[in-house]
Amino acid sequence: MHDVHDFEDVKIPIGPQHPALKEPESFLISLRGEKITASSVRLGYNHRGIEKACEERTYTQGLYLIERICGICSHSHSTCFVQAVEEIAGIEITARAKYLRTLIGELERIHSHLLWLGVAGHEIGFDTLLMYTWRDREVVMDLLATLTGNRVNYGINTVGGVRRDISHKQKEEVLKAIDILEERTKYYIDLAKGETTLIKRLQGVGVLSHEDAEKLDAVGPTARASGIERDVRKDDPYAAYGELDFKVISVNSCDVYGRTLVRLGELMESFSLVRQVIRKIPDGSILVKSARKVPAGEAVSRYEAPRGEDLHYVRANGTEKPDRVKVRAPTLANIQSVSKMLEDRYLADMPIVIAAIDPCFSCTDRLVAVRDTKNKGSNTVVWETIRLQGIEWYKNKGIDFTSLNEKLTKLS
Amino acid sequence: MSRPGKITRLLIQSLFKKPATVNYPAKRSGMPEGFRGKLKFNPQMCIGCKMCMRDCPSGAIEIRKIGEKQFEAEVNLAKCIYCGQCVDSCLKHALEITAEFELAKLDPAQLKVILNVVNKDSLEE
Numbered sequence: 001m002h003d004v005h006d007f008e009d010v011k012i013p014i015g016p017q018h019p020a021l022k023e024p025e026s027f028l029i030s031l032r033g034e035k036i037t038a039s040s041v042r043l044g045y046n047h048r049g050i051e052k053a054c055e056e057r058t059y060t061q062g063l064y065l066i067e068r069i070c071g072i073c074s075h076s077h078s079t080c081f082v083q084a085v086e087e088i089a090g091i092e093i094t095a096r097a098k099y100l101r102t103l104i105g106e107l108e109r110i111h112s113h114l115l116w117l118g119v120a121g122h123e124i125g126f127d128t129l130l131m132y133t134w135r136d137r138e139v140v141m142d143l144l145a146t147l148t149g150n151r152v153n154y155g156i157n158t159v160g161g162v163r164r165d166i167s168h169k170q171k172e173e174v175l176k177a178i179d180i181l182e183e184r185t186k187y188y189i190d191l192a193k194g195e196t197t198l199i200k201r202l203q204g205v206g207v208l209s210h211e212d213a214e215k216l217d218a219v220g221p222t223a224r225a226s227g228i229e230r231d232v233r234k235d236d237p238y239a240a241y242g243e244l245d246f247k248v249i250s251v252n253s254c255d256v257y258g259r260t261l262v263r264l265g266e267l268m269e270s271f272s273l274v275r276q277v278i279r280k281i282p283d284g285s286i287l288v289k290s291a292r293k294v295p296a297g298e299a300v301s302r303y304e305a306p307r308g309e310d311l312h313y314v315r316a317n318g319t320e321k322p323d324r325v326k327v328r329a330p331t332l333a334n335i336q337s338v339s340k341m342l343e344d345r346y347l348a349d350m351p352i353v354i355a356a357i358d359p360c361f362s363c364t365d366r367l368v369a370v371r372d373t374k375n376k377g378s379n380t381v382v383w384e385t386i387r388l389q390g391i392e393w394y395k396n397k398g399i400d401f402t403s404l405n406e407k408l409t410k411l412s
Numbered sequence: 413m414s415r416p417g418k419i420t421r422l423l424i425q426s427l428f429k430k431p432a433t434v435n436y437p438a439k440r441s442g443m444p445e446g447f448r449g450k451l452k453f454n455p456q457m458c459i460g461c462k463m464c465m466r467d468c469p470s471g472a473i474e475i476r477k478i479g480e481k482q483f484e485a486e487v488n489l490a491k492c493i494y495c496g497q498c499v500d501s502c503l504k505h506a507l508e509i510t511a512e513f514e515l516a517k518l519d520p521a522q523l524k525v526i527l528n529v530v531n532k533d534s535l536e537e
């Protein structure tokens with residue numbers, strides 16, 4: 001008979017509902033006692049076919065779809081995409097448009113990092129922090145709504161520039177809001193450095209050594225908390241970043257606490273960036289007229305989203321619609337390091353470790369590769385076949401969408 | 413120096429402050445100027461070029477000819493993503509965006525609004 005004290009490894013599937021954030025992905029965890037011995041992550045639960053859908057839309061229409069890849073870094077994706085299109089079309093946008101894109105980008109970073117701070121607080125049972133950070137985040141959300149016309153999907157970018165200018169009154173509003181936010185952030189930095197429970201809970205948790213971060217190609221705050229000074233804004237300046245003065249925040253603690261400090265530090269840098277933009281923004285037009293058709297060509301564009309480097313590839317074929325669009329969201333670059341961070345750690349640390357890379361799983365889901373084990377090799381399946389297969393698959397499960405489809409057609 | 417319960421002071425201070433939330437819908441804070449909500453259509457200015465339809469990312473707007481040089485717009489509020497692209501695309505300034513955002517309806521049929529000269533109601537809506 002087995003001795004009950006001899007622990008065998010236990011395997012637990014976690015997901016497809018996220019243990020921390022409300023997004024679908026699943027983890028398979030191997031446990032010995034309380035400790036994780038191995039883990040694997042599986043994505044692909046929320047594939048939305050956005051890349052394919054972009055091929056069916058004009059560049060203008062696609063931009064609004066691309067913006068909806070992420071509900072937090074929407075401006076990141078739309079800027080990244082539009083930069084690629086402008087490169088192919090050979091459009092040089094005006095300086096004012098560049099500054100405006102930078103302004104919205106930094107405000108977005110502020111709202112994203114404050115949101116993260118709240119989520120992190122929630123994951124470690126510090127819900128008070130969640131309540132206060134999210135209250136303060138409303139200041140920047142209102143500001144974004146005033147400047148762009150929406151809280152989340154700003155719709156400020158367009159091929160050739162931006163769609164809305166900033167007025168003198170709005171500039172004042174921005175500065176006023178930034179003052180409030182800076183004061184609040186100073187308080188949170190003070191709190192992060194002085195609250196014992198927070199420090200004890202986060203220090204030494206989710207360790208990702210400098211070497212591992214290099215090897216696994218971590219990006220964004222995850223990489224910067226492991227001592228890698230990697231930031232697209234500095235390494236390959238886009239928009240107005242080349243003309244602005246800012247520091248890349250990095251620490252060497254390699255743990256979740258470090259990731260918290262990096263994000264808080266970046267908030268302070270963002271405030272300074274916003275002030276510089278308001279001070280330096282040149283006069284002029286915000287839009288360069290461009291043709292609807294984009295000449296054949298291809299381009300890769302990089303953008304430092306709040307979560308790390310975002311990458312878009314666009315191939316044009318001379319028509320109004322792109323030939324191919326490829327999106328690599330920052331989470332895909334960071335997800336590999338999660339397994340490393342979890343290794344030999346306690347199960348209870350899992351939610352905060354995952355939350356610490358600030359994941360966006362739905363944004364990451366781009367492609368599902370189904371391996372055909374019977375007939376080795378690959379084959380290409382066309383769009384329509386996949387659609388019909390999907391309908392058939394559901395029918396076999398007893399779910400028939402025909403009536404629903406009819407209802408939908410009636411609605412539209 | 414670090415100590416536990418550092419946030420307590422803020423908590424106690426907050427007890428004596430007004431709540432941060434608004435008692436919606438009894439109270440409304442309103443939307444900022446330039447907020448992108450429901451569309452407004454000015455039939456007199458429309459020339460029926462359909463540029464708005466061509467650029468709309470969600471196929472939410474339809475321009476129909478209802479008479480000699482007369483057009484009406486049908487907007488599907490459920491499909492519209494309130495991006496305002498149609499407003500930008502219209503060279504005749506026949507479309508306008510308003511800050512109206514409370515557009516939910518119980519009856520799906522009411523989500524389709526027709527904006528034309530005869531239908532004065534929906535013009536103001």
Ligand code: SF4
Nearest residue numbers: 458459461462464502
């Ligand atoms: S773009 Fe303007 S003028 Fe042309 S059909 Fe639409 S509303 Fe009418």
Ligand code: SF4
Nearest residue numbers: 468492493495496498
């Ligand atoms: S606001 Fe956008 S989604 Fe709505 S009708 Fe206009 S273009 Fe279409």
